[in-house]
Amino acid sequence: MQPEERQKRIETYLQQAEFASLEELAAHLGVSVSTVRRDLAVLEGKGNIRRTYGGARLLNPQSEEFIFARRDTRQLEEKEAIGRRAAMLAQPGQTLIVDAGSTAYHVARHLGALRPQIITNSLPVANLFASTPAVELILTGGVVYPRLGVMLGPVAVEALGKMHAEVAFMGAGGMTFEGVTNSHALLIEVQRAMLRAADRVVLCVDHTKLGRRSVAFLCEPEKIDAVVTDEAAPLEVVEGLRDRGIEVCLAPLNLRAPARRAAGAGS
Amino acid sequence: MQPEERQKRIETYLQQAEFASLEELAAHLGVSVSTVRRDLAVLEGKGNIRRTYGGARLLNPQSEEFIFARRDTRQLEEKEAIGRRAAMLAQPGQTLIVDAGSTAYHVARHLGALRPQIITNSLPVANLFASTPAVELILTGGVVYPRLGVMLGPVAVEALGKMHAEVAFMGAGGMTFEGVTNSHALLIEVQRAMLRAADRVVLCVDHTKLGRRSVAFLCEPEKIDAVVTDEAAPLEVVEGLRDRGIEVCLAPLNLRAPARRAAGAGS
DNA sequence: AAAGATTTTGAAAGATTTTGCAAGAATTTG
DNA sequence: CAAATTCTTGCAAAATCTTTCAAAATCTTT
Numbered sequence: 001m002q003p004e005e006r007q008k009r010i011e012t013y014l015q016q017a018e019f020a021s022l023e024e025l026a027a028h029l030g031v032s033v034s035t036v037r038r039d040l041a042v043l044e045g046k047g048n049i050r051r052t053y054g055g056a057r058l059l060n061p062q063s064e065e066f067i068f069a070r071r072d073t074r075q076l077e078e079k080e081a082i083g084r085r086a087a088m089l090a091q092p093g094q095t096l097i098v099d100a101g102s103t104a105y106h107v108a109r110h111l112g113a114l115r116p117q118i119i120t121n122s123l124p125v126a127n128l129f130a131s132t133p134a135v136e137l138i139l140t141g142g143v144v145y146p147r148l149g150v151m152l153g154p155v156a157v158e159a160l161g162k163m164h165a166e167v168a169f170m171g172a173g174g175m176t177f178e179g180v181t182n183s184h185a186l187l188i189e190v191q192r193a194m195l196r197a198a199d200r201v202v203l204c205v206d207h208t209k210l211g212r213r214s215v216a217f218l219c220e221p222e223k224i225d226a227v228v229t230d231e232a233a234p235l236e237v238v239e240g241l242r243d244r245g246i247e248v249c250l251a252p253l254n255l256r257a258p259a260r261r262a263a264g265a266g267s
Numbered sequence: 268m269q270p271e272e273r274q275k276r277i278e279t280y281l282q283q284a285e286f287a288s289l290e291e292l293a294a295h296l297g298v299s300v301s302t303v304r305r306d307l308a309v310l311e312g313k314g315n316i317r318r319t320y321g322g323a324r325l326l327n328p329q330s331e332e333f334i335f336a337r338r339d340t341r342q343l344e345e346k347e348a349i350g351r352r353a354a355m356l357a358q359p360g361q362t363l364i365v366d367a368g369s370t371a372y373h374v375a376r377h378l379g380a381l382r383p384q385i386i387t388n389s390l391p392v393a394n395l396f397a398s399t400p401a402v403e404l405i406l407t408g409g410v411v412y413p414r415l416g417v418m419l420g421p422v423a424v425e426a427l428g429k430m431h432a433e434v435a436f437m438g439a440g441g442m443t444f445e446g447v448t449n450s451h452a453l454l455i456e457v458q459r460a461m462l463r464a465a466d467r468v469v470l471c472v473d474h475t476k477l478g479r480r481s482v483a484f485l486c487e488p489e490k491i492d493a494v495v496t497d498e499a500a501p502l503e504v505v506e507g508l509r510d511r512g513i514e515v516c517l518a519p520l521n522l523r524a525p526a527r528r529a530a531g532a533g534s
Numbered sequence: 535a536a537a538g539a540t541t542t543t544g545a546a547a548g549a550t551t552t553t554g555c556a557a558g559a560a561t562t563t564g
Numbered sequence: 565c566a567a568a569t570t571c572t573t574g575c576a577a578a579a580t581c582t583t584t585c586a587a588a589a590t591c592t593t594t
Contacts, residue, residue, distance in 0.1 A: 002321040003552075005286040022570085032554050037571080046347065047376050053561070054570065059379075123397055126411065130390050133413040141408020141418070141426045144393065146400040151408070155429070159408045159422050270542080289580085299544050304581080320551070321580065 006031065007039050011048060014058040021055040077253060078206040078230040083107040085251035086169055086204050086228040090114055094166045097194050098125050100150035100187075101171035103204045108169075111135075119165055119197075121156050121190055123149030138163070140190070152186040160193035168198030172205055173214030177221060177240055181214035188216045195223055202226045207233040221246060273298065274306050278315060281325045288322040344520060345473040345497040350374040352518035353436055353471045353495040357381055361433040364461050365392050367417035367454075368438035370471045375436075378402075386432055386464075388423050388457055390416030405430070407457070419453040427460035435465030439472055440481030444488060444507055448481035455483045467492045474499040488513060 006029055013028060014020055025036045040056050043049040050059045083106030090096055092114045098104050100122035108125045111118065112135060120126060121140040129135040142156030170191060173182040180203065182188055195201055203224045210233050226247040229238075238248050273296055280295060281287055289307075293300045307323050310316040317324045350373030357363055359381045365371050367389035375392045378385065379399060387393060388407040396402040409423030437458060440449040447470065449455055462468055470491045477500050493514040496505075505515050 002286060002288065002319045002324075004317075004319040004324055005322075008286075034554055035552085038552085047351075123393060126390060127394065130411060130416050131414060137411040137413075138422070139406060139408045139411060139418055141406045141422060144397060144404040144406060146404075147398060149397050151406055155405070155408060155426050159426065162422070301544055302542085305543090 001029070001031070003039065003042075006035075007043055010036070010039055010043060010056075011058075014049065014056065019052075019055060019057050024055070078232070078251070079103050079106045081230055081251035081253055082204050082206060082228050084110050085249050086202055087111050087114075089202055089226060089228070089249075090116060090167050090169075092116070095119065095164070097160075097163075097165040097168035097170075097198050098122065099168070099170040099191065099194060100125070100148065103171040103206065104169050107204055117165075119160070119163055121151040121160075123151070142190070145186075150187070152190055156190045157193045160190065160197050163197050165198045167200045167202060168194045169202050169204055170194060172203060172209060172218065174209050174212035175203065175205055175221070175227070176211060176213055177237075177244070178213075179220050180218040180224065182216055182218050183214050185216050188218050191218055195219060200225045202228060204228045206230055210234060210237045270306065270309075273302075274310055277303070277306055277310060277323075281316065281323060285325050286319075286322060291322070345499070345518070346370050346373045348497055348518035348520055349471050349473060349495050350377050352516050353469055354378050354381075356469055356493060356495070356516070357383060357434050357436075359383070362386065362431070364427075364430075364432040364435035364437075364465050365389065366435070366437040366458065366461060367392070367415065370438040370473065371436050374471055384432075386427070386430055388418040388427075390418070409457070412453075417454070417457075419457055423457045424460045427457065427464050430464050432465045434467045434469060435461045436469050436471055437461060439470060439476060439485065441476050441479035442470065442472055442488070442494070443478060443480055444511075445480075446487050447485040447491065449483055449485050450481050452483050455485050458485055462486060462490055469493045469495060471495045473497055474501070477501060477504045 009029060010020075010025055013025065022033050022036050022040075026033045029036065040049060040051050043056075044051050048059055050057045079102060082103060086107045087110035090111060093116065094114070095117040096111065096119070098108045098111070098118055098120040100120070105122065105124055105128075108118070108120070108122075108128055112129065112132060115134045117136040117138065118125070118129060119138045119140065121142060123144065126137060126139055129137045140151050140156040140159040142151030142159075143153040144151055172180045175181070182191065201224050203226070205227065207230050210229060221241065221244055224246055226249065227241055228249045228251060230251045231253050233250060238250070241248050276296060277287075277292060280292065289300050289303050292303045296303065307316065307318050310323075311318050315326060317326050346369060349370060353374045354377035357378060360383065361381070362384040363378065363386070365375045365378070365385055365387040367387070372389065372391055372395075375385070375387070375389075375395055379396065379402060382401045384403040384405065385392070385396060386405045386407065388409060390411065393404060393406055396404045407418050407423040407426040409418030409426075410420040411418055439447045442448070449458065468491050470493070472494065474497050477496060488508065488511055491513055493516065494508055495516045495518060497518045498520050500515075500517060505517070508515050
């Protein structure tokens, strides 16, 4: 095998494994440890990889995407269903705000076909559309909160202050009859700006968030125009919200086999 | 079979395989290894293919996210070297602006160790640091230009107007003694905002940009504090810039030794 | 169409690079 | 501090590259 091909394969392997020992790589590639050592020296020189004692590590892990995109599989099916349902509330060609957070991300995944204009403070959502010319993508800017890829702070707030959208798809840490709450004050600031910028606010929360309260207060329930949640939502909450004039959509959960596939090892 | 047909077939084959050994190609085409070698030399000269030890590799892998990451493989080594050199002009912990574009991207790749605060309008740069808590990342926001992942427009300009940085690492489409130029008016607006926001401006351009002019005028050469380019830069340009008080850094190209060729081997 | 000139092809010899191994230096761990 | 592991360096063998040359193929000229 050729040196460059081998090096490429090492990179590919590391993108899956994050760490790898020398012997692991040598066995995977069918060459000696010395050769792997030399290849790693080259790759480190190019800056993609960091050698560690006994192995190597990926330096700019492209695969270690944002936390929720990979790791936060909690209520994944619910969020997927909610995303699909919520996207139906938007019309083709509209200007839409998409909040940061995993639930709103799943909404975004279903918006592409509408050829919308999308305003977001979420880096994962941005990456979703960055290569899609059919979607006009506008970012709020701001300080990026490391692992979540959320843009926060005054830059984001001021940018949203000058924008206007027809619908905002928002997430939250919790919702009760007393109000909508979230986990961080900086998030709240940006979300308030989103509320002001949008004609219509759609809150997307899975059923575990209903009846729960998070640390920081965002707004009264009346500020929300529609709530999209999943079928497992407690009935009294759903009816209570409807009594307050809030439209509630229950996303159907098709309870088929969970189809959780095991992580495939390298070939 | 005709030579050109053979070469075309080699390209086709490589587009499927990405890598191929000499013997693999020789067998596939039904010719000797020597002939394949010669064909690869021609194809490499045309710039579509890269010869490796034992075979050849496709130069434009289609797996990359943003366009510059694949299109600009031509001056890739230069840009890599420039990036490494330019990063030395920053001090640990400083606030740095990183422009969009491939050259500035390569600078960014070398900035992580400085634990800097990074301001950028480039989505690829943002992704580079989004998962790195050691780097404080600030995005300008703005309309995202589809394939390049650049944030543009008034949102970006206004955000930069309220920021301040110690060093700005900028790219450009061309630079002459008359001024720095770039390819698009919207880019220029944002770059002007960067110039205003930074104490010190470092222009990172490979040697093909020196002496070339692009469509839109950005600024006079005097606005630039330092130029980082590669060793292949024309001497008279380098000296002309230095005469104007601009610091010029030449990044060393550690290309493989040109393998002292006897006369007559030119292609 | 035939003879000569030019180009292309395939193969071999020498130079260069890469690979795997081993010994000594450096680092980590208990 | 000592043992174990890992890293670096130097070297010979193997593989690959470049150069060179003669035969085959193609083109040009008459």
